[in-house]
Amino acid sequence: MNKTINQKAWLFVIPVFILVAFNAVVPLMTVVNYAFQETFGNNVFTWEGTRWFKQILRSDRFHSALGRQFLFTGVILFIQVPLGIAIALTMPKKGIGVSVCLVLMSMPLLIPWNVVGAMWNIIALPEIGLLGHTLNDLGFDYNFTQQTGDAWFTTILMDVWHWTSLVVLLSYAGLRSIQPAYYQAAEIDGANRWAVFRHIELPKMKKVLTIAILLRFMDSFMIYTEPFVLTGGGPGNATAFLSIDLVKMALGQFDLGPAAAMSLIYFFIVLLVCWVFYNLMMRNETQG
Amino acid sequence: MSKITLDNLSHSYLDKQNSDADWALRDINLDWQDGGAYALLGPSGCGKTTLLNIISGLLNPTKGKVLFDDKDVTSQTPVERNIAQIFQFPVIYDTMTVYKNLAFPLKNRGMIDSEIDSRVKEIAEMLELTKTLNNRASGLTADGKQKISLGRGLARSNVNVIMFDEPLTVIDPHLKWVLRSKLKELHQKINKTMIYVTHDQTEALTFANQVVVMHEGQLVQTGTPVELFEKPKHTFVGHFIGSPGMNILPCQIQSSTPVIDGVKISTNSQINKSNFSKTEIGIRPEFVSFSKEGIPVKVLKVSNTGRHKIIDTECKSGKIKVLSHPSKDIPSGSAFLSFNKKYTYTYGDSWIIE
Amino acid sequence: MMKKYKWLVPTIYILFLMLPIYWLLNMSFKTTTEIINTYSLWPQKFTFENYITIFTDNTWYTGYLNSIYYVVMNTILSVVAALPAAYAFSRYKFLGDKHLFFWLLTNRMAPPAVFALPFFQFYSSINLFDTHVAVALSHCLFNIPLAVWILEGFISAVPKELDETAYVDGYAFWRFFFKIFIPTITAGIGITMFFCFMFSWVELLLAKTLTAVAAKPIAATMTRTVSTSGYELGLLAAAGSLTIIPGAIVIYFVRNYIAKGFALGRV
Numbered sequence A: 001m002n003k004t005i006n007q008k009a010w011l012f013v014i015p016v017f018i019l020v021a022f023n024a025v026v027p028l029m030t031v032v033n034y035a036f037q038e039t040f041g042n043n044v045f046t047w048e049g050t051r052w053f054k055q056i057l058r059s060d061r062f063h064s065a066l067g068r069q070f071l072f073t074g075v076i077l078f079i080q081v082p083l084g085i086a087i088a089l090t091m092p093k094k095g096i097g098v099s100v101c102l103v104l105m106s107m108p109l110l111i112p113w114n115v116v117g118a119m120w121n122i123i124a125l126p127e128i129g130l131l132g133h134t135l136n137d138l139g140f141d142y143n144f145t146q147q148t149g150d151a152w153f154t155t156i157l158m159d160v161w162h163w164t165s166l167v168v169l170l171s172y173a174g175l176r177s178i179q180p181a182y183y184q185a186a187e188i189d190g191a192n193r194w195a196v197f198r199h200i201e202l203p204k205m206k207k208v209l210t211i212a213i214l215l216r217f218m219d220s221f222m223i224y225t226e227p228f229v230l231t232g233g234g235p236g237n238a239t240a241f242l243s244i245d246l247v248k249m250a251l252g253q254f255d256l257g258p259a260a261a262m263s264l265i266y267f268f269i270v271l272l273v274c275w276v277f278y279n280l281m282m283r284n285e286t287q288g
Numbered sequence B: 001m002s003k004i005t006l007d008n009l010s011h012s013y014l015d016k017q018n019s020d021a022d023w024a025l026r027d028i029n030l031d032w033q034d035g036g037a038y039a040l041l042g043p044s045g046c047g048k049t050t051l052l053n054i055i056s057g058l059l060n061p062t063k064g065k066v067l068f069d070d071k072d073v074t075s076q077t078p079v080e081r082n083i084a085q086i087f088q089f090p091v092i093y094d095t096m097t098v099y100k101n102l103a104f105p106l107k108n109r110g111m112i113d114s115e116i117d118s119r120v121k122e123i124a125e126m127l128e129l130t131k132t133l134n135n136r137a138s139g140l141t142a143d144g145k146q147k148i149s150l151g152r153g154l155a156r157s158n159v160n161v162i163m164f165d166e167p168l169t170v171i172d173p174h175l176k177w178v179l180r181s182k183l184k185e186l187h188q189k190i191n192k193t194m195i196y197v198t199h200d201q202t203e204a205l206t207f208a209n210q211v212v213v214m215h216e217g218q219l220v221q222t223g224t225p226v227e228l229f230e231k232p233k234h235t236f237v238g239h240f241i242g243s244p245g246m247n248i249l250p251c252q253i254q255s256s257t258p259v260i261d262g263v264k265i266s267t268n269s270q271i272n273k274s275n276f277s278k279t280e281i282g283i284r285p286e287f288v289s290f291s292k293e294g295i296p297v298k299v300l301k302v303s304n305t306g307r308h309k310i311i312d313t314e315c316k317s318g319k320i321k322v323l324s325h326p327s328k329d330i331p332s333g334s335a336f337l338s339f340n341k342k343y344t345y346t347y348g349d350s351w352i353i354e
Numbered sequence C: 001m002m003k004k005y006k007w008l009v010p011t012i013y014i015l016f017l018m019l020p021i022y023w024l025l026n027m028s029f030k031t032t033t034e035i036i037n038t039y040s041l042w043p044q045k046f047t048f049e050n051y052i053t054i055f056t057d058n059t060w061y062t063g064y065l066n067s068i069y070y071v072v073m074n075t076i077l078s079v080v081a082a083l084p085a086a087y088a089f090s091r092y093k094f095l096g097d098k099h100l101f102f103w104l105l106t107n108r109m110a111p112p113a114v115f116a117l118p119f120f121q122f123y124s125s126i127n128l129f130d131t132h133v134a135v136a137l138s139h140c141l142f143n144i145p146l147a148v149w150i151l152e153g154f155i156s157a158v159p160k161e162l163d164e165t166a167y168v169d170g171y172a173f174w175r176f177f178f179k180i181f182i183p184t185i186t187a188g189i190g191i192t193m194f195f196c197f198m199f200s201w202v203e204l205l206l207a208k209t210l211t212a213v214a215a216k217p218i219a220a221t222m223t224r225t226v227s228t229s230g231y232e233l234g235l236l237a238a239a240g241s242l243t244i245i246p247g248a249i250v251i252y253f254v255r256n257y258i259a260k261g262f263a264l265g266r267v
Helices: A009-036 A051-058 A060-090 A096-110 A113-124 A130-137 A148-176 A180-188 A193-221 A225-230 A242-252 A256-286 B048-056 B098-108 B113-126 B142-155 B173-190 B201-207 B225-230 B235-240 C008-028 C032-037 C049-056 C058-091 C097-108 C112-125 C132-156 C160-168 C173-184 C186-202 C205-209 C218-228 C233-263
Strands: A037-039 A045-047 B004-011 B025-032 B037-041 B063-068 B084-086 B161-165 B193-198 B210-215 B218-223 B247-250 B252-254 B257-260 B279-283 B288-291 B295-304 B309-315 B318-324 B334-339 B345-348 B351-353
Touching: A009 A037, A009 A051, A009 A256, A009 C058, A009 C097, A009 C112, A009 C132, A051 A256, A060 A148, A060 A193, A060 A242, A060 A256, A060 C008, A096 A148, A096 C008, A096 C186, A096 C233, A113 A130, A113 A148, A113 A225, A113 C008, A113 C218, A113 C233, A148 A193, A148 A225, A148 C008, A180 A193, A180 B048, A180 B084, A180 B142, A193 A256, A193 B098, A225 A242, A242 A256, A242 C112, A256 C112, B004 B048, B025 B048, B025 B218, B037 B048, B037 B201, B048 B161, B048 B193, B084 B142, B098 B113, B098 B142, B113 B142, B142 B173, B173 B193, B173 B201, B193 B201, B210 B225, B210 B235, B218 B225, B218 B235, B235 B247, B235 B279, B247 B318, B257 B279, B288 B318, B295 B318, B309 B334, C008 C233, C032 C233, C049 C058, C049 C233, C058 C097, C058 C132, C058 C173, C058 C186, C058 C218, C058 C233, C097 C132, C112 C132, C112 C205, C132 C186, C132 C205, C160 C173, C173 C186, C186 C233, C205 C218, C218 C233
Parallel strands: B037 B193, B037 B210, B084 B161, B161 B193
Antiparallel strands: A037 A045, B004 B025, B004 B063, B210 B218, B247 B279, B252 B257, B279 B345, B288 B334, B295 B309, B295 B334, B309 B318, B345 B351
């Protein structure tokens, strides 16, 4: 679409700009303040330069939290994206089934995140939870509050439960926008099911899948409430992802300087990954 | 290559059919010779795309049979029928190059690489796509993409029939001419049966040797462009083909002669029965002229298109359009019209009386 | 062959989705003694006790009201502010437009945990701590970028000729905007409101940080139950079950728009 040059358009943007800046700029400046200075209260600050950054970047605690975070995000993307696409491909295309699927599948997305955590806590309890009880009955020694593996298994299962629907809905919408002529042409060209998926459906879903992966990356990288309620980051620090670790440091130990430095590094990583991924996807779009 | 026969074909998209309106196609019988160029012409929603999809095998008809060379193919898939179809919107595989697009149907049929290569190059040459062979197909213009769709159909050397479903819809007007003559040229070169679906009479009449006109799910007439023009079998054909379309006037039958406004009209029809619920006279504006006697009319408006004059007149029974040479003088106010008997037909319940 | 069993995949998936919800409901109708002492697939002694507690104790039900209050406030605020901005991004070029758009989106990428403490200090310093306004405003951080993004997609799908025809017909800009433009993108506004509602409703970290008593959200009230008295599982389950209802109602109303909205690839 051709856009008109109009500087007055800024007037339209001002409310949004003010509201977001109000929330983003001052708190971000606070974080920056703490990140480069030391304070003992009373608004007295001493300049610390990059000390906190060096400390965080060298700390084992940060390294392992970051490692856990990447592992978790990697695993859930690896499960949710293919699973979401598979479910979208098998969903009904017309009739009452469409509404039923859409409504029921959206349900987990609208449950407050701590309720999601609580819900999974209840179902996973080894003695009285459906999942925990069944697993123990089957002979597994399952206890997510005690064993690292079980805690990870439960957290990942919870996230798959919570967010796969987002990938499903996006993929489904992408599939629906494909003209029937594409399927007809493929049928006439003698394409098999895999070729239809590989050469028609996947390329047409590329845009929505990019968004799905970006959103899932961001939100899983920022995950806090659900694992906090489910496992509290435990056992030990086994499921203490970046946000949980950060809040522990800032509010639990009141190490404001390092926490602020960590915040900035954290934010920077999210931005960087999103930016790189987005550009990779879009460069493919324009090139040959 | 083969002859196509449609035998008593009916199709409905509904599970139960209560009235004629529930049928998308009704009682279609057709014979198409091998190697002919045919057009299916009709307004949107008349069922022409449905008919095309039944011939190609994308749809299974509710009733009736499709025969290729007298062999029943009704239950065969499009691949088994070995047909090619080009759609309204260019269908290309975005992620592939032009070359791979053209090779795709051959690969799916397990052809060996060296054969594919020579075949693709041959087709690219024919469609003037050679220069773009290694480009990504998604970067091409609409007409380039449509050429690829066509190329995928032509790539297979043994297709029985090539079908076009309004293939020029998204093409710029000035390129429509180019592509259409290209198609005509191709037909002469490869000599395969081609079926062309369109709602545009110019496209249909210039492309095809035989035009099939459809209306509300039925075939109303099959014929050469000249036949459709000179002797429309149904008032819909008269109205739909020609610009302006045929004049259709209600008339009474008095002792086997049609009468309009009390004037007896001599027509090319032999009226043997009179139990129609409505009878009409059909006459093209080209064959109406002003004369000393005939049907009394009032001249309403004269418009000059340069090539001819179109005169709107009105008699008691309705409006009549007259087409005349631009140099001719047109009477004003009251006048009389006479019809050329050879091209005047009587229609009973919309169908021609011969 | 494969087509015949295709329905199995979504069916199994939906069953998997429903299981934890069922278990939550199951627990909410059990008595505390039953929960602690027995394992049963459905309540042996069916009770409404937990729900009665919630509806009679005002620390519980005000939690719901608080949540709904700030969620609605945030939804309206986000959409009203985002509408003209999305229009501007879709229709006009102006100084710094691309940078501004990108900057807005980066805020969607900001981990709430990063902002929790500064938010607390900031909202305390401007005397908004423990108010609904504070939560509604803070959720604008991620909801406004989202709303602008979704709405921009919908507005760009409306041909510019619509605007031009209206101006030719002599409409003043704001009259055109309210009388013609907004009605043509109601589906988009519906979708946007749905997502703003959703993300504000499910968020807890900021909502909890910015409130103490007066504006405390229901989700935070529940956390208290978990931490202080671990055995009140029935009550927790009942409260959790109730938080599913507003979402379910909203989904039901927008179910037809969801697919359409997703189709534009904007969420």
